[in-house]
Amino acid sequence: MQDQLPFADLPEVPVVSPWCQRWRERRHSWRRVRDGGFDARRYRVDGVSEAAAKAFVLAHHYSRSYPAAKVQFGLYDVSRRVDQLAGVAVFGIPVSRAVLTTPFPDLIPFTQSVECARFVLLDECPGNAESWFLARCHAALLEDGVRGVVSFADPVPRRTASGVLVMPGHVGTIYAATNAIYAGRATARTVKLLPDGTVFNSRTAQKIRRQEQGHRYAQEQLIALGAPRPRPGTDPACWLSEALAAVGARNIRHRGAHRWLFRLGRSPREREEIRLGLPARQPRPRQPDLEYLAS
Template sequence: METSRSQRWRERRALWTDDETVIDPRAYSVDLIAHDVASTFISAHHYLPNYPAAQVAVGLFGPRGTLAGVAVFARPAVDAVITAHTGFTDPAKGTVLARLLLLDGVPQNGESFFVARAFDVLRRERPAVEAVVSYSDPQAGHIGRVYAALSGAHRGVTKPRIVLRLNGTTVSGRTLSKIRTGERGAAGGVDQLVRLGAPRPRPHETPAAWLARLQRERVLLRHRQDGLYAYCFELTRNARREGRDLPRLPYPKVLPRPHPMLPIFSGAPAEIDKGIAA
């Protein structure tokens, strides 16, 4: 679906803003928030309830000081996400906008207001970060209008890939990796899959065997994820210099599949879909 209206979320249901209103900057504020606050908000409202490998969480506060939106900047699943789209060889100089969520009470154009100020908070908290990568999913009608409004560089389209889904929700590859290897966060990953409808591991069943069983029993289903539109926000003069040889393409229109004339990047996207008609 293509629309000029901004998508919002409340209690994990998609809603749409009224085209007649725009945000009053005097009525909203933006600041750093704790990860537990951001995680609770996302779990309650976003259709992807799991919390990413966050670095910085930023909140949008409404007229009564209540939390009305969250942006989470996170480490990507692989370093190539940063190096492919920013031009930096040091992945620590970039981050991923892994979650962006505004409630339905936030007026039209709230995303651009919020994200611009969230970048300021990110730079204040992590001055080493000079670029932000984000994606839009054309299959969901998300093509990057918000990113165009903020002059993000459209890099092209990521390669299609196979993901695993549980009851219609894509499970992060990073979550699956944590479960298989038993690293920190594995228990939370198991809990996430159980909340989505998976049975708990059997006594003495290894995590890898459990995931394999979920696939055999078609609890976890393979799904072909078409390419996502990739964007990069170059926040410093140095970032613009590093990215000068990378594509800066015209902003796309909705396509059922990535256009064959757009560059295809090997940098695997993090499992992120902001849930906005960007």
């Protein structure tokens, strides 16, 4: 279906577009909302084990990574002989408390406020499935005492070293369509992009430099891309620098992800009582960023 669209190779269609995005094996495609086809009787939302959620996310999400999770939900297709997992939402714990305390200063981070760290639906899901799924995730979180959710949309497209688009930049189409508050951009930064189009983030680099838990897995990722194995006695920081150069990692200038906020409550009054530490911004983003190589 992707090849039928005039904007098939664009990072993301505008917020006002009648299209919604789907994934399978880290390849994106599009669905027309007007085509409908969503039948709530065909689906259910329930908790899913971390092992199952992780396997699903690693198989289908463009990041090829799994975050530190607090709770995860599955969208199950119950129309089949055996219920089939068709989507996963992971609500996690960000690296910094400030990710939660800045937008929700009165909420207890990691308990009353969380981050929506992964949200991915298979390409077989019809239009409007994501809004239905997200609403039920929020209802379950509210029952567990969560009152605030922070979601980020990364507007910078990801391409392999050969130019193949592997991740369309996101502006937060689904969040805008589900009454989230747009709160501007997160901090601008430079990100390290690997030849396969995935991001080698600063936390992963820190694990290698400090030889923390998970550093071996991170090293193997680079070795699989062509980096030499570290020699005994080699300083981890030096090896990391050499490894990134060996695989041809690129620096990409990033203006900051778009930040969206959900206030959860059983009524409009309950939601409005949650104080925001960041002002609502206008206009909402409509187009993705361009990809800029850092000097």
